[in-house]
Amino acid sequence: MSATQRLELRQGQSLTMTPQLLQSIKLLQLSHAELVAYVEAELERNPLLQEAEGGAFPRSPARQAPNARRGGGIGSAPRPLPVPKGPSSGGSVRTGGGDSELKPELEATLARAASLTEHLEAQLDLAGADREIRQVGEHLIHSLDESGYLTEDLADIAGRLAVSTETVEAALRLIQGFDPPGVGARNLAECLALQLRERDRLDPAMETLLGRLDLVARHDFAALRRLCGVDAEDLADMLAELRRLEPKPGLAFAAASVDVLVPDALVRAAPGGGFTVELNPDTLPRILLDRTYHAQVVQSVKSDKDKVFLSECLQNAHWLTRSLDQRARTILKVATEIVTRQEAFFREGVAALRPLTLKAVAEAIGMHESTVSRVAANKAIGSARGVFPMKSFFAAAAGEGGHSSEAVRYRIRQLVEAEAPDAVLSDDAIAQKLKGEGMEIARRTVAKYREILRIPSSADRRRRAKHRLKTP
Incomplete structure (x- = not known):
């Protein structure tokens, strides 16, 4: 009994991950210090690259276009993007410019062991x-x-x-x-x-x-x-x-590891209300393609080996400058969308942090979730309230009422810290207080968050309170 064989021709599409595409993906998720080390290595390796004194992406005045918050637009450099004023925007947010003390030390650009x-x-x-x-x-x-x-x-x-x-x-x-x-x-x-x-x-x-x-x-x-x-x-x-x-x-x-958290994006108060997001100039690599030097060298190259090397250097220089530009634009888009959705946080603090998913941001700016995840990793947003990891703005919803789990945990810590020694709150009592504030959280959820915060149980807190009262 012989098997029947049939030859079929099928047409389909597939994504080929070229080395440059893989490197672009890796470039997107690098932290500031890691990016500095990478660019320094490229400057040493590629003679057609040079460090620009003014910076590859100069800052420019904020635009107040209604649709500007969705991205940097088409142009030679990403610009600060204004976040539209919300229904209850107010207050003032101030943040300083780049601090020279935050620039990486020489050791940060040297070879190091894997993190x-x-x-x-x-x-x-x-x-x-x-x-x-x-x-x-x-x-x-x-x-x-x-x-x-x-x-x-x-x-x-x-x-x-x-x-x-x-x-x-x-x-x-x-x-x-x-x-x-x-x-x-x-x-x-x-x-x-x-x-x-x-x-x-x-x-x-x-x-x-x-x-x-x-x-x-x-x-x-x-x-x-x-x-x-x-x-x-x-x-x-x-x-x-x-x-x-x-x-x-x-x-x-x-x-x-790098202990200093350098903001990749800065949040400022906009003159007309709301906030403006711009890239931190101290985190933007300052490199350019030296076309003058390339024009001089290409005339003197004779051997095929040198021509191939020069061609590869030119190709890599073009790719790196484009990739850095795209990286900056992508970070600005993601940071702007985060600030737009978490505007209340920058006005009121952690208690006002709203639920936010990578998928929601990705759909809003027209990118894939994995791209947003790479941007959020190892990046930070600086504001008058401090410098915060970008991923900390993504929080799951807790219960009903549209409150984030981070906001609920913050409120639980506040309630415990404010309780009197003779009136220690049980998990059920905390759940009732949160319910009165519009946070529909079950008692077991309170217990789970309390354990995450490493807060002892009400029985342990009560015993400790009694011990403190007895101690002279």
């Missing part, structure tokens, strides 16, 4: 996960703190990315399997458990021990022996094994 983010991204590229998991995983990697912990709630991340919580959990499990062991943990117990699992030492007794680290801190060894079902010698061995683990796996890469 934790770069180390994890390299593993994510090789993981072979599907496209959605990779995109969520990239966002999670950029959300880790310097110790390698994920401090954000998974439901909030899912709401921000407009994906299911199961997808976020799957991406987190993928990252938790990366090196260094323990990275991506949400708390100390999970961090230690990941390392023990990697060593095949996570038995039931050890799981019980990790679940009661509070007893370890109090040195209540009798209770631990009873709960774990082990004798004193076994418990001592288990505790010794815990001490050999790394509680902060990300700190091994901390030397590559």
Whole structure:
């Protein structure tokens, strides 16, 4: 019995990721310090590039066109974009210009070891996960703190990315399997458990021990022996094994992190109300294509090898200047849309932060969600209220009433800090107070946010308050 073979001709479209396209994507997500190092390396490598004294993207007066907030328009340089005045815009916002003290030191432009983010991204590229998991995983990697912990709630991340919580959990499990062991943990117990699992030492007794680290801190060894079902010698061995683990796996890469948060975009009060967004001139690379030098050199080049080298230098110089221009325009578009939607935050503070997703911003400015995610990573917005990471403006909705989870957590912290020693608020009481302020939040949600904020329970706060009152 012979199989029938048939030859078919099909026509389709596919996107080819050229090296330059891949590099443009990487360029978009670089932080200010990383971009400086990259441009410095290109200036050394390409003789047709030169550093311009005035800057490649000069600042210009704000335009008050009604549709200007959607982007920088067509032109040789991105301009400051005014944010239209909202129905209740008011107040004044002042921000200073670029501070020369924020310019990177020489060491920032030298060769360095890979950062934790770069180390994890390299593993994510090789993981072979599907496209959605990779995109969520990239966002999670950029959300880790310097110790390698994920401090954000998974439901909030899912709401921000407009994906299911199961997808976020799957991406987190993928990252938790990366090196260094323990990275991506949400708390100390999970961090230690990941390392023990990697060593095949996570038995039931050890799981019980990790679940009661509070007893370890109090040195209540009798209770631990009873709960774990082990004798004193076994418990001592288990505790010794815990001490050999790394509680902060990300700190091994901390030397590559940048402590100074430099704003990529600045928010100013517009004369007619609302706010104007402009790029920070101190973060704009100042490079130009030296056409005069190219004209001189091209006449003296004789060998084919030199001609190929000069042609590649010219092509790379054109690509880099265009890519930097596009990067600046994209950052300005995203920052302007964020300020437009979070205008109340710049007037009133964290309590007025509204729910916002990457998808909403992407649809408004006509870009892909992954592009907005890359822009939000490692970028910051400066205003009179301070300098804030761009990704902090993306917050999931909490309950009903259109309040963001960040605003609700901020209000919970305020209520706890203002409570009297003899009138400690329970989670249910906090939920009722929030309901009276228009925040329809369930008691279990209050408990979850309180734990995220590392606020003790009402019983613990009450005991501490009584202890303070008794202490002379």
